Amino acid sequence: xxxxxxxxxxxxxxxxxxxxxxxxxxxxxxxxxxxxxxxxxxxxxxxxxxxxxxxxxxxxxxxxxxxxxxxxxxxxxxxxxxxxxxxxxxxxxxxxxxxxxxxxxxx
Numbered sequence: 001x002x003x004x005x006x007x008x009x010x011x012x013x014x015x016x017x018x019x020x021x022x023x024x025x026x027x028x029x030x031x032x033x034x035x036x037x038x039x040x041x042x043x044x045x046x047x048x049x050x051x052x053x054x055x056x057x058x059x060x061x062x063x064x065x066x067x068x069x070x071x072x073x074x075x076x077x078x079x080x081x082x083x084x085x086x087x088x089x090x091x092x093x094x095x096x097x098x099x100x101x102x103x104x105x106x107x
Contacts, residue, residue: 012075012082014092015066017041017059021091024077024084028056059083 018041023031030036032055037046046055051063058064059078066079077085085091 012077013069014077014085016091016093017078018093020093021085021087021089024059024091025087031056031059 018039019036023036026036037043037055040046040055040059042058046053046058049058053061053063060066060080060083062080064079066076066082069076070079070081075082077083077091
């Protein structure tokens with residue numbers, strides 16, 4: 001996962017999970033398919049988390065990283081409060097470390 005701050009009009013912390021803003025706007029059912037689970041930088045966490053949380057729960061659920069940051073006063077995308085950027089908002093989906101060293105390539 002990439003963690004990004006930026007100088008935009010809207011100032012949330014951006015969690016780049018290798019998904020585009022358009023992908024984050026897809027339905028929960030679509031995001032929970034193997035196609036999208038297989039492409040996210042936290043794939044290993046989805047397959048091995050203590051509470052057996054589904055993919056979407058880890059992205060925008062009450063126990064997601066975005067929810068935890070938001071509860072501490074840091075508006076975050078994605079989170080339960082702001083699950084995806086608006087169509088006209090910039091969204092950074094991850095840099096080199098996220099793409100190369102995240103778990104999206106794990107079997």
